[in-house]
Amino acid sequence: MSTAEAPARAALSGRELSQVDRQWRAANYLAAGQIYLMDNPLLREPLAPAHVKPRLLGHWGTSPGLTFVYAHLNRAIVTHDLDAIFVTGPGHGGPALLAHTWLEGSYPELTPDVTQDAAGMRTLFREFSFPGGVPSHVAPVVPGSIHEGGELGYSLAHAFGAAFDNPDLLVACVIGDGEAETGPLATSWHANKFLDPVHDGAVLPVLHLNGYKIANPTVLSRIPRDELDDLLRGYGYRPYHVEGSEPAAMHQAMAATLDDVVAEIRGIQAAARSGAATGRPRWPMIVLRSPKGWTGPSEVDGVPVEGTWRAHQVPLPAVRENPDHLAALERWLRSYRPEELFDADGRPTPEVTALIPSGVRRMGANPHANGGALLRPLDLPEPRDYAPRVAEPGTTVHEPTRVLGRYLREVAERSAGRRNFRLFGPDETASNRLDAVYQATGKGWQAAIEPADEHLSRDGRVLEVLSEHLCQGWLEGYLLTGRHGLFSCYEAFVHIVDSMVNQHIKWLRSSRDIPWRRPVASLNYLLTSHVWRQDHNGFSHQDPGFIDHVANKSSEVVRVYLPPDTNTLLTVADHCLRSRDYVNVVVAGKNDTPDWLDAEEAALHCARGAGIWEWAGTHPGHEPDVVLACAGDAPTLEVLAAVTLLREHLPELAVRVVNVVDLMRLQPDTEHPHGMTDREFDALFTRDRPVIFAYHGYPWLIHRLAYRRANHAGLHVRGYTERGTTTTPFDMLVLNDMDRFQLVIDVIDRVPGLLRTAGTTRQAMADARARHRRWIREHGEDLPEVREWRWTR
């Protein structure tokens, strides 16, 4: 049998039933209280309008289901000594989680003004969704959370991310039936093809069908039961059903089901870990069908509320103004019989807390959910051990990401024992030339393996799935539980996770204000197969805008690096893997790139973030006539090629080359911690000379970062201006006016007082552009002089 009804047996004794029900009632009381009350928390006096908040905010609808699952997990943790955390997909149900963490004591321990007594309960209620208080969702302030539920879709991916390499952990994940309609959630079910029962922990999905979203029924609640079972079995699970609304029966059903599910998970793990089973297990999951707004008002103003979408947020909307609503609220709150649940001081009674675990077994106190507390630094190799020797700039070439792959191989080797580092990618690890890592660890894969397959393994720590959403969600879950990782992605398609990285940045930003949240490893992106080398794939693959996207976000969190060559990439990668609480965006090419700096120069240059490349400029010791600035590997090469043209054609011109690795250096120091002072900026870019800036991405970003600088009027930026197609690499530069010939033209057009020969040079450059166009049309590849160009002093 691959589907199960809740067992008919009574899993709970009468005493236990009463205890779990009291715990649930207490949590429901506290959840409703947070939404409504600013005073009289224990209803020791009759409810009056003045006790009620002026603005009623929060989501009641999902809360009683969440409190129900949490209470039963508490019971199961106590009974089976589980090490478990709770991921709240319906993250709007903040009141439910705050209620339980208050009951279990984890929230009061971490939040001194919210004591576990009447005064603390009043503060708990008052601060919820109150200005300057706590957010209405399951935000970082909620103990035990690794998942902000504001934007729906990522709970199950986060849960799997938390479970990877945590063999003793059970990650319970409640999935709302609204969230289940999102794309990221719909594909997250398949994560079980990547979860190794030997080295990873277990994920227990609890699909909570309460039937409604804000204003509509949900798809999964309105398809026939057998169709739903087909779907969940098709996803590879064994669904257990718990369904109803009568509390006692539901308690027995849920408790018995959890007992069975825990036994089944332990059986799966034991079989796999003993070697008795080698295939992909069919993991259990629970379908919980309960009314939306369960135990809340069944009718308001003559229309049904409990069990409908009307229970989604605040079921009684006019409590201060409408005496009927006030009375209904009081009846509702008193229906939980708070006098049975809290003692004279407002503390939960022993019967309420009897089935709540203690210490780190409390889900709000489990250190896995405050990952920084468990974080161990990676044992990182020296980048210089992988650094190509560079005797002379530009005389050798390497594929930066391929060399990085060798470095990452050693990172993977050194972390093999602790299993605290993973690489994530949407089927692009080899395409992005990081495949050396396969020598250290395979690609994790629990589905069938066939003879022609390469590098697949049950315990591999590289995860590849054609879903940027899953890569991102897994990595977030992995990091927030105290591990390390890197996500390598085609630059254009990382926009798929724009909204996810927003939420992660907001999470990190908010966590900084919460003293007990310990720093976690940074989320590191390696964006490669970037815009300038998507000539072959064409326009749809050309987009450098992820940098712009993150640049708007909190400067405390966001870092952007554009290493121009292999050694700078190694240095940047090492730095990023050591950093904490950042989102590091590294953009680097996979194609042959000249080596500009040796290991020491690279370390120094990256430490500065931006600097003058004396060796690349002309007329050392002179003030420059023009600054050629560059950020990114393709722009750097093009700028250096322009310098060789300028040296040849306009030898009298003093050219300074400035390279920017750390893009945020361009901002004022008042705007970003990495920002340069005006004095520093002026020292690099001058206060008055023309600056021709060749930039990897959309050129306007440079203006947005540098508009306050003295020399902003002298700044002329070239970059990608959304002109692309399937063509050659150099033609991409020409189409977007960032090729060497155009850069020389830009210099001539902007440097005042050039000799008359400049006009001839200008024409020669324009001719070269025209020659290029004819050549590629005929030959299908770039001009030989471009393909064969090498930097020479």
Next chain:
Amino acid sequence: MSTAEAPARAALSGRELSQVDRQWRAANYLAAGQIYLMDNPLLREPLAPAHVKPRLLGHWGTSPGLTFVYAHLNRAIVTHDLDAIFVTGPGHGGPALLAHTWLEGSYPELTPDVTQDAAGMRTLFREFSFPGGVPSHVAPVVPGSIHEGGELGYSLAHAFGAAFDNPDLLVACVIGDGEAETGPLATSWHANKFLDPVHDGAVLPVLHLNGYKIANPTVLSRIPRDELDDLLRGYGYRPYHVEGSEPAAMHQAMAATLDDVVAEIRGIQAAARSGAATGRPRWPMIVLRSPKGWTGPSEVDGVPVEGTWRAHQVPLPAVRENPDHLAALERWLRSYRPEELFDADGRPTPEVTALIPSGVRRMGANPHANGGALLRPLDLPEPRDYAPRVAEPGTTVHEPTRVLGRYLREVAERSAGRRNFRLFGPDETASNRLDAVYQATGKGWQAAIEPADEHLSRDGRVLEVLSEHLCQGWLEGYLLTGRHGLFSCYEAFVHIVDSMVNQHIKWLRSSRDIPWRRPVASLNYLLTSHVWRQDHNGFSHQDPGFIDHVANKSSEVVRVYLPPDTNTLLTVADHCLRSRDYVNVVVAGKNDTPDWLDAEEAALHCARGAGIWEWAGTHPGHEPDVVLACAGDAPTLEVLAAVTLLREHLPELAVRVVNVVDLMRLQPDTEHPHGMTDREFDALFTRDRPVIFAYHGYPWLIHRLAYRRANHAGLHVRGYTERGTTTTPFDMLVLNDMDRFQLVIDVIDRVPGLLRTAGTTRQAMADARARHRRWIREHGEDLPEVREWRWTR
């Protein structure tokens, strides 16, 4: 039986089998030829390195599966007189689609230099993935396509979008097993809960399991067959399987299966349309399992290629350099026996074209796939008929989106007959206060309907699903097949479709260069529940960056509107619904907003895009001392409130108010078609007076748009700077320094030579900000003076 093997009967006569096989072989030959050859297209001479392209680009792996499906659909169209289009999920298989459209003649008709003869074949081959030629993916240049396959995940959503309100259309959609791993695709299967068998057409998903992505096996090809069947049945389909590699057997199986599937679809439609069936049908779909790189080289350099991931792109990589590869390529190409397929002039023989439909039945010539050709303008009501009367600015308030909802109700009513307008939203239509539309049409819903439900109907033209991906994908498919629509979305969460809108903008941009692609209706976003009114939901719901995201894209396509009140919103909406080939982003609030302009003023102001609000400034006729500019409803209100404070405290100050509706007006006219000339800009913003600009989004965008203007140094922008939490509406403004008090302080700090009283005013403003903070902490709502503020002359 809810799953089916391919029928054992022979659906094709011997002649038909030969014809469909010749068609397939011809298409495969042409697909391989495009990847490799720049000359000798018919192999009339022995293959030499000079015939081979210098850069080998393109994706062979998926191509033979695509040609197979296309050939069989051609046969089915001819046999059953189907009106069908083809959506190519594995869009990298551009060669396959170009091959078939060349064979059927649609591509040659539209592309005069690609004649259907040897010379045209040479051009077809040469131009494929060649600089200045055609892209390697199924781009807009491919006749019959409504779907660029560069970024994977959206094929099935596009297919459903095309099928809505096209009752006679069959949309065949090939889904690659790589694409099937993406989130958007995983949830797209559920679109069958929204497809009305009476008024909509049919979608036929063909899940193509060729087993591999770039470098990995695919999940769906490596789960057991019964698990896959469970999954597809769980999604609500009846899967038919066609599996194998032996061409003759596969032809028979596919033909018989298509015959059965077509009969089943017709049966479903007949039953629904006669009223005999009222429930949600179980639509058929096909699982095609065939080798990757089918019919290509089985082994290269001693390792297997056909049937493995090595066939993904170019199976023989070194043809010019390696004589063995050259010989293998020649053997491979000759294995299709081109001499049987093309006549002496290079035209396909009658046996090849025998089962290809003609005229508009050809999938490359079906007008549904060139939607502009079918586009009929909407019959739009007059916005002024819905416009609130505004006798005096700021004396009345309306909820802008609620009034817009009434206007849209009439749009929906007037389009009821033609069924060419739909509204899309992720469960937020009512939350966004557009629910008046339900009076004209319901929410389309094919799953179970229960008594408490409201506004659900089988034939509703509002589509609500908790997936921004589905909303976006459906709308794109709907628009590209010649209809109209609007997507209303929470502003923060529209980032979920950042990458999709990228692709759509690129599609529209590319289409402009293709003469036969007719203009389609614009993709219209209504972004509401915006950043300034997500005070209650908190930080996770606060993000105005979608504007920044689209602002980087082609200026030919992107338009951004920030109507400050109800009448301007009506005017903008009317304009957007009339426009073509744009992506219009409209940001407008749903909360009570003062009415600033009457209908005529609004029309004039929106036509100008930006203008001086004389009535709001002081000292008419005088040059201003300061310009207060605003863009967006919340900033506009705040600027006007600041003006009332300035009038009171600094009556000598000449204040000009400039309001910007059309954000792209701020750009130079050289950068955007809506851009202002410098003269126009200076006339509004002066060349030298301080400009305090209150902007809806991230403030840096205004600098990025205006950095070239004479007065850029005088521009001081306030906006959202990523400071937010759960708080009050006014506190959001205070947190981000855009409140009225701060704006007055900004004025005082920037206008030179103010009287000494300005210092007192400055202190009063700072005091007000401090008073605000204390008040909200205590009362949980905004200062009475802020809540009750009204504009007065």
